[in-house]
Amino acid sequence: MTSHFKNALIIGASSGIGEALAKKLASDGTRVALVARSEDRLKAITGEMNNNDPVTNTDDAATSNSEHLYFVHDVRNTEEIPELLQLITRSLGGLDLVVYSTGVMHQVAFEEFDTVKDLEMLEVNLSGAVAWLNPVAERFGRLKAGTIVGISSVAGDRGRSGAPAYNTSKAGLTTYLEALRNRIGRYGVKVVTIKPGPVDTPMTEGLSGLLWLISAEKAASIILKKAKRGSVTAYVPARWRLLMFVFRSIPSFIFRRLKV
């Protein structure tokens, strides 16, 4: 099978959008490396993608014959990243797509100011992305090729009273991705910013009243289309673009009265 991408790395691949992306890429013929913390989940998903052949973990990845590989890693351990990226690239035999899908969204009550929860969201959603995508950008810039996809969110388009730190992490990620594109786009590297609305994943489990909720598989299929095209910014699904345009146009003196 001829696939658009030969070798892909998905960071945050043990559930939700990352898992759906890994499976879709594998079924398209791309060799995939999956990264997250939950080894049991990674093992099961990678096993399924390998048609239940033996699955490889970090220790023997470089010598493995498995098509798809998993690597257990917490993105907060940033010092591990440069070496892990090298190991993954070597094990796959190259790299032409990297997706940063890692994220946490803690529920925060309206009057809650919990610094521990807030800093974890910034660390995982934003600092982890910078720590992974900096060395990827350096490599792709040097090679003058490659596609980077960052899963940001519609949540980053406005500072909503209900989720200050989550919104900030996504606004920061969107800005970082734009800046990265402005640095390495000139060398032919694609940097794609994805802004999904609600997607049915463990992150949104138990939340009610979610507008235009779509499945992780649907989101993955749209995201991969945008990645192949090398889009700049894609709302997922596309109708969020218009809604967020309106949302961003609400004057601050009105917006601050809304409990969103």
Ligand SMILES: NC(=O)c1ccc[n+]([C@@H]2O[C@H](COP(=O)([O-])OP(=O)(O)OC[C@H]3O[C@@H](n4cnc5c(N)ncnc54)[C@H](OP(=O)(O)O)[C@@H]3O)[C@@H](O)[C@H]2O)c1
């Ligand atoms: N679902 C939505 O409605 C929605 C909407 C807009 C944007 N997004 C964004 O889409 C991305 C994927 O979210 P999802 O909905 O697919 O959520 P999910 O199912 O909860 O997946 C999150 C992924 O991040 C990984 N992760 C979390 N903390 C980590 C850490 N410290 N180190 C390494 N990996 C970590 C998780 O794996 P482990 O727990 O195994 O480490 C998991 O693989 C996130 O960035 C999210 O903010 C989601």
